[in-house]
Amino acid sequence: MAPFSLVTASVSWLAKSFSVLSSTSTLARYTSVLPAAYINPVRCLTSQASGPPKRPLNGYLRYVLQQQPVITRHNPEIKSVDIIRKIAQQWRTLNPEQKRPFEEASVRAREQFKVDLQHYQAQLSPAQVQQQALEKKQRMAKRKAIRKKRELNTLGKPKRPRSPFNIFMSEHFEEARGITTQAKMKSLLEDWKNLFSHQKQVYTQLAEDDKIRYKNEMKSWEDHMMEIGREDLIREQTRSSKKKPAAKTSAAKTGTKKAKLKVVKKAAAAGKSKTSRKPAKSSAAKTVRTTKKT
Incomplete structure (x- = not known):
């Protein structure tokens, strides 16, 4: 870590000395000595002509940028993934005092980013x-x-069915002509166009079988999504097909209710008619009796 900090200190000293120089030619001559890795980040953070200012790095990423060249220099045979993993493990073992310089630098960069962003947005037009x-x-x-x-x-959603050409391409991609992927795709497309109809029929049948596979797997997957309460992931056509039986049963229930109401109304109407007829008979009988007495 000591050699890297020494290099960064010398670079910062040189950058301060460059600000004192007034001649642009002298500045260009001295900056050509420095590597581009030490010049570009400062230029990107301060210049706003090319685009908005870049967001600053947090404390952990600053530590990664500092330690990555050191670990790479001491362990050139390690892969990049393993290097990042090792740096992350080192960061977890650091105490708050050791993390503080990186976090404070991140806070200062964040404040400067807000100022630069406001300055950049003030220069923009409405368009x-x-x-x-x-x-x-x-x-x-x-x-x-x-x-x-x-x-x-x-969640294990099934893969969509493949087309006949996709099946043909996956089978013959390794032996296709060309070096790059684009060249191989172009040669396979030409070979596909030159195939006879009976040769294409084999891949068409495989594509139809793949559609059946996809349909069955999607049905079981959507049933599982319904069980775990993820109806939002189900296709719209499946939702509409599942709502139709429910609508039919509700319509049947309403139909039976209406039929029952009709029966009840008919019974009530029949009862009313009977009660209305009985008093008529009694009044007729009374008139007959009165006539006999007279």
């Missing part, structure tokens, strides 16, 4: 602000789609 808002919306939608795809993969 540029609208364009940036649109680009941000597109980035958020892309990230959302990526997160959803990862979630579906973790």
Whole structure:
């Protein structure tokens, strides 16, 4: 760690000395001696002509940038993934006092980033602000789609069925002509177009079988999603097909209720008619009796 800190200290001293120099030619001559890795980050953080200022790194990423060349120099045979893993393990073992310089540098960079961002946004026109808002919306939608795809993969969603050409391409990709992937794809497309109809029929049948596989796997997967309460991941056509039987049963129930009401109404009407007829008979009998007495 000591040699790297010595290099950074010398670079910072040289950068301060460059600010004293007034001649641009002298500055260009001295900066050509420094590596580009030490010059570009400062230029990207301060210049705003090419685009918005870059977000600052947190304390952990600053520690990674400091330790990565040191570990690479001492362990050239280690892979990049293992280097990052080793640095992460070292960061976890550091105490708060050892982490403080990196975190304080991150806080200072964050404050400077806010100032630079306000200065950059003040220079934008309304059309540029609208364009940036649109680009941000597109980035958020892309990230959302990526997160959803990862979630579906973790939940075990079946892969979509392949087309006949995709099956043909997967079988003959290794032996295809060309060096690059694009060249192989182009040669396979030409070979596919030159196939006879009976040769393509084999791959068409395999694609139909793959559709049946996908249909069966999707049915079981969507049933499982219903069981665990993830109805939001089910296709719209499946939801509508599951709602139709429920609608039929509710319609049948309402039909039976209406029929029962009709029966009850008919019975009530019949009872009323009977009660209305009985007093009529009694009044007729009374009139007959009165006539006999007279």
